[in-house]
Amino acid sequence: MPINFRSKRGDVDAKLTHPKMQDKRKFGKVLLSFRQQGLIYSDSFYEESKEEIEPQGSNAGLKTMDISEESQLSLENVKRLIQRNFSENPLAWWDRNKIEATLKIKEECKYEYIRYKPIQMNMEDKRNMQMIIKEHINLGLIEPGISAYSSPEFLIKMESESKKFTALSTPQGQYIWNVLPMGLANAPQIFQRKMDNLFKDYFEFMFVYIDDILIASKNMKEHIKHLEIFSDACYKEGLVLSEKKATIAVNKIKFLGILIDEIGIELQEHIVEKIRNFPDILKDKKQLQSFLGVVNFAGIFIKDLAKYRKDFWPLLKETESTKWKWEEIHTQRVRELKQVCNNLPKLAIPQDEDELVVYYRGRAL
Template identity: 30%
Template sequence: MTMKDEIKRQVEQMLKDNIIEHSNSQFASPVVLVKKKDGTMRFAIDYRKLNAITIKQVYHLPIINEIREEVAGKKIFTSFDFKSGFHQLPMNPEHKERTAFSCWMGLFQFIKVPFGLCGAPTTFMRAMNELKKYISASFLIYIDDVILSSENEIEHLNDIEQFLNVISNFGMRLKLEKCEFGLAEIKYLGFFISENGIRPDPKDLECINKIKPPNNLHELRAFLGAVNYFRKFIPSCAKILGPLYELTKDNKFKTSTEWNEEEWNSFNEIKEKLKSPPVLAPPNPKESYIIETDASLKGIGAVLIQNKHPVAYYSRTLKDTEKRYHINELEALAISQALKEFFNLYNRYRHNNN
């Protein structure tokens, strides 16, 4: 199927589903087709010019790490995926003409919220938070990714029934093939979550381990960025990566064929660490925490521990001024930075327990 055929198919389907309508607008944004993981094409509009002149909405989006930490430790999980979630919300009639797009079939505008508008994620999140007012079950939302967690099967079945009844009353639809029900471990927002805690997806780690030594600055930064995504699972991550980060500074880059032993050790050691990262334990508000810190001229690091299990790791390299600190000052710096880094986690659960 050609791109022209795909656009025709999706436009006709959206007309049939009352997602779009014919338009006489003076606005016109171009169509783009984005390939999804399953091989199908997502119909989207390039709203960059419209977004540039749009007043941005201010609305709190939850912190992804906090969502994962809050649901980890429960015994049973279900995730829900809304079917084209944005398209289930109506557009403000006064603003529909601004969503107009042009293609070889003519000019159309959206009746429902389209993908690509800068305000779409926050609008959908606001709507989902309105739903929460009618649901007592323990569930968390990040835009259109919903996870429900419970302590036992009976509670979980009741929670699922309540959630489905509420979204049905609001006319919301789910994409059943992307929902997962009653699992002891579930992948949510990129990580696996279970009663035991949080762990990375082995497939993601395998991809990093397959990365070849970088031969240009772009490749090096891409490698460091990929590893950095899992830094909370790696003890002394910044210290290990220090020699490679040095190569990103002005005029210091060199290809892997020019690396010294320290740089090769950095590259190989971080890959080795990612082969078997620890499962981060779920925070328990009824238990106390221990923070262990480490400091040297190569950097500072810390681990938040509960019941002898790591909850989170933290590390960073030293700033130029900090490299002149006495070792006692570095130890104090490590403690101070660890308390700041872990504050939201241990303080949030401490207050929830009071």
């Protein structure tokens, strides 16, 4: 269903998506996804799903930098300052940010309703669903409701008249979202725009990707100052931080599949493992797209990547009338990429005195 999303940041077109949970394993992944976003607290999840879904880029176990006693005291003061922004409820400080989302149905879809029946669940699934619903209600994220819309699908509050468009059906009844659900195809872009506007004056030392924030400093004294600026900005704008996901004052960090330290960056092992786990012979266009998607993620570490990818382009142009034709050259390229990814270099951070070469379309300028 095409819709229009309106906020104080402007209007954008969007589209509702409707993920389907087909079995218990997938349902467990959904539960775990909710947990990772800080929306539920229970530990009763499927362990097999947890191993697969939990980000292997977790920073648990990283040690705080060795610093002087004076800096340690300053750091503890900053940590206490940051703690005022901690909450696991996305609406905790809404009275300070007061950002609302308005959904408007496009005229050509005005009389089209999307309705889905509640998904079939066994008793264990139903108990977990009841747990999620109860905790979402307690957090104020959803409320019981009646709507002609019902789609199966958090961080921005919903305008009251728009809530009906976010209804979801469960075996326990129908509920509507009080916050912007991620079922909106471009909800991440909306939130990214909010974050960019909030931190636009600090991009010199702050890197923001949706709800992941990285603060980089040259030394501990500068880092403490940056943390103070960050904490004050969050408090002023009512931005909610998750204490269990926060990692403060370390000289090595895992960020979006990359391991970063003071020397440079390298790809995390679980990304390389995903590439190795693909078969040498890919069965269809969809599997090839998945393979190249992971390879492209590692692209900055692979010299002359285009040389390996060029033989795959004809396969990506396949249509319903074109037969999938996997050949020996494709198998060879997959094996070569796997071999290259087994020995990826660590990329150094450029220094002021380094000579830099700019490449455009494979040629040095």
